[in-house]
Amino acid sequence: MEGSAIESVVLEKALNILKRYPVCDHCLGRSFALLGTSTDNHTRGFSIKALLTLEAHRLLEEDDTKGYEILKVLAVNGNFSMARDLLKKKGKDIASEMSWKCYICGGIFQRIDKIIDDIVKEVEKYEFNTFLVGSHVDVSILEREDELRASMGLSYGESIKRELNREVGKKLQERLKKKVDFENPDIVILIRILKDFSHKIDVKVNPIFIYGRYRKLIRGIPQTTWTCKKCGGRGCEECSWTGKRHKESVEELIITPILEITKGEEAVFHGAGREDLDARMLGNGRPFIVEIKAPLKRFISLEDLERHVNNYAKGKIEVGKLRWVKREDVRKLKALSQIAAKVYRVLVETEKPVSEAELKELEQMLTGVTVRQRTPLRVAYRRADKVRIKAIYHVKTKRLDDNHFEMVIKCQGGLYVKELVSGDEGRTVPSVAEILGTQAKCIELDVLDVESPT
Numbered sequence: 001m002e003g004s005a006i007e008s009v010v011l012e013k014a015l016n017i018l019k020r021y022p023v024c025d026h027c028l029g030r031s032f033a034l035l036g037t038s039t040d041n042h043t044r045g046f047s048i049k050a051l052l053t054l055e056a057h058r059l060l061e062e063d064d065t066k067g068y069e070i071l072k073v074l075a076v077n078g079n080f081s082m083a084r085d086l087l088k089k090k091g092k093d094i095a096s097e098m099s100w101k102c103y104i105c106g107g108i109f110q111r112i113d114k115i116i117d118d119i120v121k122e123v124e125k126y127e128f129n130t131f132l133v134g135s136h137v138d139v140s141i142l143e144r145e146d147e148l149r150a151s152m153g154l155s156y157g158e159s160i161k162r163e164l165n166r167e168v169g170k171k172l173q174e175r176l177k178k179k180v181d182f183e184n185p186d187i188v189i190l191i192r193i194l195k196d197f198s199h200k201i202d203v204k205v206n207p208i209f210i211y212g213r214y215r216k217l218i219r220g221i222p223q224t225t226w227t228c229k230k231c232g233g234r235g236c237e238e239c240s241w242t243g244k245r246h247k248e249s250v251e252e253l254i255i256t257p258i259l260e261i262t263k264g265e266e267a268v269f270h271g272a273g274r275e276d277l278d279a280r281m282l283g284n285g286r287p288f289i290v291e292i293k294a295p296l297k298r299f300i301s302l303e304d305l306e307r308h309v310n311n312y313a314k315g316k317i318e319v320g321k322l323r324w325v326k327r328e329d330v331r332k333l334k335a336l337s338q339i340a341a342k343v344y345r346v347l348v349e350t351e352k353p354v355s356e357a358e359l360k361e362l363e364q365m366l367t368g369v370t371v372r373q374r375t376p377l378r379v380a381y382r383r384a385d386k387v388r389i390k391a392i393y394h395v396k397t398k399r400l401d402d403n404h405f406e407m408v409i410k411c412q413g414g415l416y417v418k419e420l421v422s423g424d425e426g427r428t429v430p431s432v433a434e435i436l437g438t439q440a441k442c443i444e445l446d447v448l449d450v451e452s453p454t
């Protein structure tokens with residue numbers, strides 16, 4: 001590089017940047033981030049400025065006035081104290097500029113500790129183990145950096161966002177004594193750098209998911225909350241100003257105490273299928289998952305939680321087998337509920353008397369068959385009309401009197417049992433009514449078991 005003051009491409013390019021713009025150590029170093037290893041951009045930038053100062057000093061010793069020019073660039077645009085001190089020694093005092101501001105980052109990297117303080121303030125109230133830092137930098141800042149690199153022919157750079165995420169992540173890890181998790185962090189922290197270089201902190205707290213099984217001990221409680229149709233949930237005379245059609249639901253009985261403990265913003269109840277309002281849910285109970293959004297507390301004991309829910313819902317429902325699960329388990333739960341076998345106990349009333357022998361025949365005719373079922377009339381208003389094919393695995397009956405018998409039936413999930421009994425005006429085939437040749441209806445229904453691997 002004949003004729004050039006600096007015989008190094010890195011130093012020459014760095015000097016060219018500094019001749020045009022005030023640039024901090026971080027941003028200068030970041031322009032060469034792909035060069036060198038085991039260091040950070042701040043050290044990289046500082047080293048380049050230091051080397052330039054040494055080189056300028058050498059030129060001065062050789063009586064080359066270019067040395068002064070370089071030192072001035074470093075002192076003014078580089079805001080570099082080593083260069084300033086050297087000039088002072090040589091009797092050329094250059095006062096440090098109070099309003100000095102890095103052209104690229106506007107001083108973000110000098111403000112990292114303040115940014116950390118602000119983040120700590122935001123996340124303090126949450127319990128969490130892991131976090132992830134992301135950033136959104138105003139496009140005008142990104143463009144400025146891109147333009148500078150393009151005009152200087154620099155191709156070794158790293159983006160400002162990456163450096164910011166890494167620097168903040170590293171320091172936060174030390175400060176909070178918590179770990180960065182790229183896959184599944186408890187908390188996501190977003191640093192937003194605005195056009196004027198000021199920053200805002202957004203915190204997104206990821207939900208927690210708790211699996212369990214519930215037993216519904218009494219009839220008359222819907223699984224989920226039904227909004228009052230008359231007022232649409234605003235509250236009216238008909239719903240006693242609750243906005244709901246029923247006083248309580250399985251969903252509410254589980255969610256309310258869980259929100260009390262986790263102090264989440266809201267909770268979503270996911271059931272593995274549902275039983276009718278008037279059916280009990282007995283046996284092992286029905287699997288469910290509760291998703292708790294933005295919980296303040298996530299270091300909770302599931303035993304305590306179970307006790308709290310069971311106390312709250314006493315005599316109505318009962319939960320058990322609580323454990324932690326992940327978001328993808330909600331989808332699995334839903335998929336499973338479509339196929340998992342269910343065991344029902346049905347109390348059937350018939351119009352004509354039915355004999356023991358007829359019941360034996362009924363058992364045989366229903367065991368191992370597939371049922372074709374159109375969407376029942378009673379739910380047709382909210383479900384699409386389609387035909388479902390569901391398997392019955394086993395049927396057992398117990399005669400109570402001429403017009404009543406009990407039937408325990410094991411079948412594929414999703415079979416409408418009440419319609420299996422009544423035939424639903426020919427929409428369900430075969431049916432108990434069809435086989436026995438009499439009107440038949442379900443008087444009582446209990447779910448005895450919901451099969452699931454867990």
Ligand SMILES: [Zn+2]
Nearest residue numbers: 024027102105
């Ligand atoms: Zn900077």
Ligand SMILES: [Zn+2]
Nearest residue numbers: 228231236239
């Ligand atoms: Zn109402």
